[in-house]
Amino acid sequence: MKRFFNFLLIGAVISIISASCSTTQKAVATRNDLKGTWTVSHVEVEGASASQLNITSFDDVALNCFEGSTWYLPNSGYGNYNISTSGCRPGERRIVWSQEFSNGNTYLGFKHLDDVKNNQAKTIKEGYRLQVTSYEKNHFIAKSPVNFEGQTIYVVYHFEKK
16 A cells, blocks of 8 residues: 555656646746837747848848847837847837737737827738747747748747846
């Protein structure tokens, strides 16, 4: 009987360790977690060589221009990102941003507002959605799917809290 309980105890410990070491956990970030000022520290491409691609990110500027960009995501939803990389079209871009949960994933969505008044944001039908794949208090990673030669690749943005 004692061996049986020892066996159950060992089995329970192994189950707990296995569950806690699982790498399939999804990143959950609330709107409150994402609000604030962030800097894109690094941009990379998953699924293809970045040298093969000429990506214009968010229909704005080249992918490398987003490294060093600053994103302001306030509670009101009306924020901006600022491009300051040398050789890129610099300046602030006004956005309205949102956060949503879908199928257990967290998404950061935004629409450009540069030519629209804030109260007309609802009239903009198209925007962008990035899946938050990793979140920590001062860092999060978000990726955006891109169709390339018939397959889906991902542009991955690394955000650092300012």
